[in-house]
Amino acid sequence: xxxxxxxxxxxRKAATQLDIAxxxxxxxxxxxxxxxxxxxxALRAGVALRTFYRYFRxxxxxxxxxxxxxxxxxxxxxxxGPGAALPDALERSIAASLTPADAEAAEGLRWTRGLxxxxxxxxxxRAVWYRVNQESEDRLRVVVAELAxxxxxxxxxxxxxxxxxxxxRIALETWAETDAPAEGAxxxxxxxxxxxxxxxxxxRLLGPDVREPGTAP
Numbered sequence: 001x002x003x004x005x006x007x008x009x010x011x012r013k014a015a016t017q018l019d020i021a022x023x024x025x026x027x028x029x030x031x032x033x034x035x036x037x038x039x040x041x042a043l044r045a046g047v048a049l050r051t052f053y054r055y056f057r058x059x060x061x062x063x064x065x066x067x068x069x070x071x072x073x074x075x076x077x078x079x080x081g082p083g084a085a086l087p088d089a090l091e092r093s094i095a096a097s098l099t100p101a102d103a104e105a106a107e108g109l110r111w112t113r114g115l116x117x118x119x120x121x122x123x124x125x126r127a128v129w130y131r132v133n134q135e136s137e138d139r140l141r142v143v144v145a146e147l148a149x150x151x152x153x154x155x156x157x158x159x160x161x162x163x164x165x166x167x168x169r170i171a172l173e174t175w176a177e178t179d180a181p182a183e184g185a186x187x188x189x190x191x192x193x194x195x196x197x198x199x200x201x202x203x204r205l206l207g208p209d210v211r212e213p214g215t216a217p
Contacts, residue, residue, distance in 0.1 A: 095189045171189075
């Protein structure tokens, strides 16, 4: 799948949005969304308030780029990965994406955990989280369709994209409720793989040996 590289203007815009998102995440983690204003986020990010509102509609909306960043990198990894059966490709890419390979990845998981904990008490922040996941699922369907091939059942493709997205979402939410480390049996990677296997257990995309109910072996 080929995509046009972002322009310099687009990269600068994305960098500014991410700076604002990190500032919002810091303040939400420190104080909670209720005790944080858009003005304070803009000040922490080093931008004018008008710049904040150029990119975001609300203070909760400001963390969307931070929450979406991991999903964007995961889809890129999945699309660029070596050829493999779709379930294996999904599982391997999910496990790799949710296992912190460096300090930046570990920081991203810490931010996600803090934001999900804050979202428990803030419906608007939860709405941003759900929207980010829905948008990720919509984009993932395109990747899954290409990996599955032209003969794949569109319903199965849609189910696979939904299963993978929900596996990651549920794993991160479950992990955020605990103090488990980012790696190991209680970490998001292990939880997401477990969720994915449960959710995809009945799909024909698992391989040619999976038959319709009632068919002879």
